[in-house]
């Protein structure tokens with residue numbers, strides 16, 4: 001597979017065309033962004049760590065029957081994926097309260113959400129990724145009702161698989177964000193799953209091991225991402 005032109009440079013990854021119109025190369029950069037791109041810094045090794053972490057998780061999800069765009073690792077910082085027609089909506093599941101849900105509803109960080117709750121956000125940095133509901137998504141034509149049903153079903157299935165996986169490494173999956181797209185008309189998991197887009201706490205101490213370390217200036221950001229991987233048996 002030959003890597004060709006840069007199609008898009010996002011906040012943390014760059015996307016390249018290949019000689020096959022159905023496939024893209026994702027390049028994981030060291031750029032680390034928070035607050036909808038208002039703060040961006042370079043963190044050494046982060047691109048490599050997230051690329052390998054994402055490959056590991058995508059393979060676990062595929063093995064559990066979730067359709068994903070991931071094909072294979074190409075290098076330390078690149079992977080090959082199916083080219084999706086991305087749906088501009090982010091799917092978030094929360095098992096514990098943290099981040100925006102605490103600010104929005106005045107709830108204490110760390111309370112268990114039983115059952116886990118689900119939210120859609122519009123992927124639009126300029127608007128600050130506002131929360132949207134299914135009526136908005138349907139009325140504005142961002143996705144069809146049956147596609148939303150599938151996205152919710154798959155997101156909860158991802159939650160079931162990953163809560164158990166992280167529990168094996170003595171971690172709590174607090175919340176996460178994933179994105180879907182269409183490949184030949186079917187809903188497929190796209191983008192990435194890494195500590196950049198989820199919250200993970202040590203089960204005993206509740207120490208934060210994810211991008212909140214960057215957002216809250218707690219230090220050891222990439223070291224914590226590597227620790228998460230190592231607890232799952234990954235080596236970088």
Ligand code: ADP
Nearest residue numbers: 010011012013015069081082083084086190191
């Ligand atoms: P952002 O766009 O939010 O700044 P990134 O820096 O991670 O995010 O850029 C990656 C971009 O590639 C995202 O916009 C994402 O929606 C898009 N993308 C991820 N996977 C695929 C795919 N399989 N096909 C097409 N686009 C994808």
Ligand code: TMP
Nearest residue numbers: 098099100101129175176177197198199
């Ligand atoms: P939030 O608490 O800021 O709403 O985020 C919930 C989870 O989703 C958290 O793990 C971070 C992740 N997330 C992203 O990675 N990117 C986003 O644009 C949004 C809205 C959330």
Ligand code: ASP
Nearest residue numbers: 011033034035036037038
């Ligand atoms: N992913 C978003 C950003 O890069 C939101 C965040 O992580 O705070 O700005």
